[in-house]
Amino acid sequence: MSLDAIPIHVVNAPSGEPGLTGNAPPLLRELLEQVRRLLDTGEPSAIDLSALPLTPADLDWLHDKLGSGEIAVALQANGESTLNETGCPGVWWITHRNEQGAVTSQFIEVTFVPELVKAHPRDVAIGQEQLEFMISDL
Amino acid sequence: MQGPLIDTLARQGITRRTFLKYCATLASMMALPPTAGRAMAEAMAAARRPSVIWLPFQECTGCTESITRSHSPTIEGMIFDMISLDYQETLMAAAGHQAEAARANAMKENAGKYLLIVDGSIPLKMDGAYSCIGGRSNVDILKEAAAGCAAIVAMGSCASYGGIPKANPNPTGAVSVSDIVKDKPIVNIPGCPPIPVVMTGVLAHYLTFGSLPALDDKGRPKSFYGDTIHDRCYRRPFYDQGKFARTFDDEGARQGWCLFELGCKGPVTHNACATVKWNGGTSWPVESGHGCLGCSEPDFWDGGGFYKALSAPADPLKFAAAAAVVGAGAGVAVSFANRAKKSAARASHETTTLADLEK
Structure with a gap:
C-alpha cells in the first residue's frame, strides 16, 4: 500500500524550496549574538559550518542572505582559501579548499580582521631581514 | 631531524599560513572551538x-x-x-x-x-x-x-x-x-x-x-x-520528516532521502564520516547513496545483513501501518512525528528470527 492510497491531511506542510532543512535561519540569530559580543567586548567568535547538519541548499540560502561585502581575500596556501566579508561588516565567510579544489572546512567568523590575514611577527622578522639584505646590496 | 616542527615544514616550503589553515581544519574536525586552531598551531609549531x-x-x-x-x-x-x-x-x-x-x-x-x-x-x-x-x-x-x-x-x-x-x-x-x-x-x-x-x-x-x-x-x-553518523548526517532532516528511500532507485533515493530502511547503520555507528567525509572531503557513503555499514563498531561484520533496516519489523502488513503513521506525522512538529514513529515502531516490533535475516 502506498502513501497515495491513504487520505492524509497534512498539517503545517514543510514550506520552502527542496533541500532546505530549516537549520540555517537560527544561525542568523547566533550571528547577531556574536556580532553583539564583538562590539561589546571585542571578542571574536566563529561558527564551524562543516560541523552542522546543513545541506548545500541551506548553505546557499545562508550565503544569499548574508550577501557579499567590500573585501574579498584569496589565500594561496595548499589550495585556495577565500576570506570574504559578507554584507554585514565584521562577518566573514571563510572557505578552505585543498589543492584539488574540494572544500576542507568552512567557517563564518565574526571578527574585525580574520587571524589568517594578519602576518605573524616571526614571518615579519624574516621579511625585515630580507629588506635589510636588499638594502645592503644597493 | 629533531627540531621545532615549523622549521621542518618551512624547509619543505610549507608556510605558516598553510599550517594555520591546516590547524583550523583539524581543530574543526576535532570539535575544538574554532578559535583553538591558532593555539594548536603555536603549540605544534614548537613541538x-x-x-x-x-x-x-x-x-x-x-x-x-x-x-x-x-x-x-x-x-x-x-x-x-x-x-x-x-x-x-x-x-x-x-x-x-x-x-x-x-x-x-x-x-x-x-x-x-x-x-x-x-x-x-x-x-x-x-x-x-x-x-x-x-x-x-x-x-x-x-x-x-x-x-x-x-x-x-x-x-x-x-x-x-x-x-x-x-x-x-x-x-x-x-x-x-x-x-x-x-x-x-x-x-x-x-x-x-x-x-x-x-x-x-x-x-x-x-x-x-x-x-x-x-x-x-x-x-x-x-x-x-562522540556523535553517531545519524546525528550528523545531512539526510537526518528527511528521517525526521519520515521521508525514506525504499529501494536504491526509487523516487526517494533520487531525492536523496534517508537510507534507514535500506539498512543504514548510521543510528548506531559512532564515527566522523558525516562531517569529515572521505577522499579529501569529496563525499562519503551516504552522500553517494549507500547506507552506512557500521564499520567502526565492534563486530560489525557479524551484525546481520548490511541491507536490513535496524528495526525492520517482521510483519510486512504491520510495517505498512507504521509507514502510514509516519506519513501522517510528516507535516506536524518534528518531535510529534518522532513520538508517533517511536510508538508505531514499538507497536509493530516483533522478535527478529533467523529466517527474517535471510529474506
Whole structure:
C-alpha cells in the first residue's frame, strides 16, 4: 500500500524550496549574538559550518542572505582559501579548499580582521631581514 | 631531524599560513572551538617530534593505505613530519634484520617515551603461529613493544576490536590490542579503514596538550566518535520528516532521502564520516547513496545483513501501518512525528528470527 492510497491531511506542510532543512535561519540569530559580543567586548567568535547538519541548499540560502561585502581575500596556501566579508561588516565567510579544489572546512567568523590575514611577527622578522639584505646590496 | 616542527615544514616550503589553515581544519574536525586552531598551531609549531613505532599484525594494509594515500599528500603527509616514524614495515626502506634492528634501536633509545601504533588484530590460536614477523609471533612482539611505550594507538577496527579476522568463526583466535595490553593508555581508532585525519588529530592532540584526547567507553576519541553518523548526517532532516528511500532507485533515493530502511547503520555507528567525509572531503557513503555499514563498531561484520533496516519489523502488513503513521506525522512538529514513529515502531516490533535475516 502506498502513501497515495491513504487520505492524509497534512498539517503545517514543510514550506520552502527542496533541500532546505530549516537549520540555517537560527544561525542568523547566533550571528547577531556574536556580532553583539564583538562590539561589546571585542571578542571574536566563529561558527564551524562543516560541523552542522546543513545541506548545500541551506548553505546557499545562508550565503544569499548574508550577501557579499567590500573585501574579498584569496589565500594561496595548499589550495585556495577565500576570506570574504559578507554584507554585514565584521562577518566573514571563510572557505578552505585543498589543492584539488574540494572544500576542507568552512567557517563564518565574526571578527574585525580574520587571524589568517594578519602576518605573524616571526614571518615579519624574516621579511625585515630580507629588506635589510636588499638594502645592503644597493 | 629533531627540531621545532615549523622549521621542518618551512624547509619543505610549507608556510605558516598553510599550517594555520591546516590547524583550523583539524581543530574543526576535532570539535575544538574554532578559535583553538591558532593555539594548536603555536603549540605544534614548537613541538619536538616523538618517536613512533608502527606494528602491522593480522591486517590488509588498508589502514596504511588510508593514511598514506589520502587526497593531499603534502597536508596529510604532515603526519610524517610531526613524528619520527622509526619502524613501519610497508614504508621503510630497510628490510629483514636491518628493519628489526631499527625497531629494537628505537625502542631502546626512546624507552618509555615512544608512541606505539598497531594495525591489525592479534591471533592467539596455536600460540600465535597464524601471524609471525621475523620468526616471532605478533603477540610476542606486541607485548615487548608495549612494555616500553608511552601510549598505544590501535589503528582500525582489527586492532581496536578484532575486526574481520575475528568474524565468526574466528579461525585464528584474533583479539584486539586492548585484550592483551592492560597497563598502558590505549586509543582506539576504529573504522575499516579509519579516517586519516582522526590519526592526525590524535597525534596533534598529543603534541599540543601532551596527553591523549578524551575517550569514550570503547576507547575512541570523543571528538571524532562522540556523535553517531545519524546525528550528523545531512539526510537526518528527511528521517525526521519520515521521508525514506525504499529501494536504491526509487523516487526517494533520487531525492536523496534517508537510507534507514535500506539498512543504514548510521543510528548506531559512532564515527566522523558525516562531517569529515572521505577522499579529501569529496563525499562519503551516504552522500553517494549507500547506507552506512557500521564499520567502526565492534563486530560489525557479524551484525546481520548490511541491507536490513535496524528495526525492520517482521510483519510486512504491520510495517505498512507504521509507514502510514509516519506519513501522517510528516507535516506536524518534528518531535510529534518522532513520538508517533517511536510508538508505531514499538507497536509493530516483533522478535527478529533467523529466517527474517535471510529474506
